[in-house]
Amino acid sequence: MGRPLACRLLGCTWDFRAEDAEVLWTCARGCGRGGHAPTAGPEAAARLVRQLERGRPGPPLSLLSAMAGTVHRPRGGSGGR
Numbered sequence: 001m002g003r004p005l006a007c008r009l010l011g012c013t014w015d016f017r018a019e020d021a022e023v024l025w026t027c028a029r030g031c032g033r034g035g036h037a038p039t040a041g042p043e044a045a046a047r048l049v050r051q052l053e054r055g056r057p058g059p060p061l062s063l064l065s066a067m068a069g070t071v072h073r074p075r076g077g078s079g080g081r
Contacts, residue, residue, distance in 0.1 A: 003032075004029050007029050007033075012027040013027065014027065014028065014034075015027075017049060018046045018048070020042055020045070021041050022039065023045050023048050023049055024036045
């Protein structure tokens with residue numbers, strides 16, 4: 001069976017988890033893709049998972065943003081001006 005249509009069109013949506021000193025990720029849509037990366041230790045792995053979950057973009061708001069990627073703007077502040 002091939003990848004789900006949503007993964008082929010929009011890309012995978014990742015679920016992250018920490019196991020010991022490694023960060024693991026799998027596709028939340030169930031296409032079977034995933035991976036892992038070593039870190040300095042269990043605390044570093046948990047911290048990285050929290051950062052990845054916090055930085056996850058929301059759903060696309062239009063067809064254009066779905067095709068070209070979402071626009072990320074910094075929260076608060078003047079955006080570096």
